[in-house]
Amino acid sequence: PFSALECLPQDPILGLGALYQADPRPQRMDLGIGIYKDSSGFTPILQAVREAERWLLKHRTSKSYLSSDCVPGLDNGLRQLALGDHLAAELGNLTGVIQSPGGTGALRLAAQLLARLSPRKVLVGLPTWPIHVPILERAGLSLQFWQQQGADQGFDLAALLLALDSLQPGDVVLLHACCHNPTGADPQAHEWPLIARALAERQLIPLLDMAYQGFGDSLDKDADGLRQLFSQCPTALAALSCSKNFGLYRDRIGALLVRTPTARDCQAASSHLSDIGRCLWSMPPAHGGEVVSHILASTELRALWVTEVDNMRMRISQLRSGLVAALQEAQAGERFHSLGRQRGMFSWLGLNPEEVLFLRQHGGIYTAGGGRINVSGLRPSQLANMASLLANVSR
Numbered sequence: 001p002f003s004a005l006e007c008l009p010q011d012p013i014l015g016l017g018a019l020y021q022a023d024p025r026p027q028r029m030d031l032g033i034g035i036y037k038d039s040s041g042f043t044p045i046l047q048a049v050r051e052a053e054r055w056l057l058k059h060r061t062s063k064s065y066l067s068s069d070c071v072p073g074l075d076n077g078l079r080q081l082a083l084g085d086h087l088a089a090e091l092g093n094l095t096g097v098i099q100s101p102g103g104t105g106a107l108r109l110a111a112q113l114l115a116r117l118s119p120r121k122v123l124v125g126l127p128t129w130p131i132h133v134p135i136l137e138r139a140g141l142s143l144q145f146w147q148q149q150g151a152d153q154g155f156d157l158a159a160l161l162l163a164l165d166s167l168q169p170g171d172v173v174l175l176h177a178c179c180h181n182p183t184g185a186d187p188q189a190h191e192w193p194l195i196a197r198a199l200a201e202r203q204l205i206p207l208l209d210m211a212y213q214g215f216g217d218s219l220d221k222d223a224d225g226l227r228q229l230f231s232q233c234p235t236a237l238a239a240l241s242c243s244k245n246f247g248l249y250r251d252r253i254g255a256l257l258v259r260t261p262t263a264r265d266c267q268a269a270s271s272h273l274s275d276i277g278r279c280l281w282s283m284p285p286a287h288g289g290e291v292v293s294h295i296l297a298s299t300e301l302r303a304l305w306v307t308e309v310d311n312m313r314m315r316i317s318q319l320r321s322g323l324v325a326a327l328q329e330a331q332a333g334e335r336f337h338s339l340g341r342q343r344g345m346f347s348w349l350g351l352n353p354e355e356v357l358f359l360r361q362h363g364g365i366y367t368a369g370g371g372r373i374n375v376s377g378l379r380p381s382q383l384a385n386m387a388s389l390l391a392n393v394s395r
């Protein structure tokens, strides 16, 4: 029966890695998938994670199934990390946390839960992480799109507010909480309260994707938009990921955070999420959750982890500044001016498919669609060459 199926094209992001591996040029740069790399191009295990794993090796007594929807302590740890002490306490039993395999698993949980509420539409800003669209659509949700980049390539608040006018109460709005993937362009600090108020007034449901907390300005500042929305909107969802900020990519650890108007609704939503998870993966994998839970509960390890996140962010920021300076030096022109304002793991060069191919063929520079680059993959010795190629494509 499989002869009836067409072979599908490779995933646009995962396929790039194979092309890069096959490229023999020493100056090649892998700026594709969003995985943090250190100065030698390596993705290290964080020291805090190593310490937690050592502790677990010694103290873990069983590999039995998890008895609940979350590794013990992980729910409170992640709730506090996302909401901060004050809001976590204020919302109390109006919030629930369900562990998932990565942030993608959390998005899938959210999509299926939302489908049970039968919203008319989910509003999605473009460009977005390419997998958002099939995750939401395959849960049976119907999507409406708006262009989230304004003329200056920044986040276009006016365009969002206009798009909200076409929604009805109970509709859903997907937003990137920080470090927008792929553009690196987030709402400004003063815009989040306006967004939160606009959604609350229209009785819309925010669905936040927070996969890069800590990579923008700080662990706390990056959660500011999410906190505004959770504080003002009685129903809200957030897909949390520990892949990037804990470097636990392959351990697949994330969670869905849900806020409801009443404690009864929270119990109902949590029971539906358990039911959905049970049919998707039965119980989430424990290892990553135990590592995160242990780090967040230990004063020492938590402090070490925060420093490690700060260091990753600072290195990315320095590399981005290096690229901005190299582009100025190469007189690459207006086109890349917004780069310096971008935040997080990614920057957006706004390239068409021919230009993406030109960089790959002439410089061994592998970018994702639109010229999205993983800034941590930049190599200082290659910045001048990259800037001069970008100056060439702009002329």
Ligand code: LMR
Residues within 6 Å of the ligand: 013, 032, 033, 034, 035, 129, 181
């Ligand atoms: C990315 O956008 O590169 C990451 O979120 C990894 C992925 O799964 O696509």
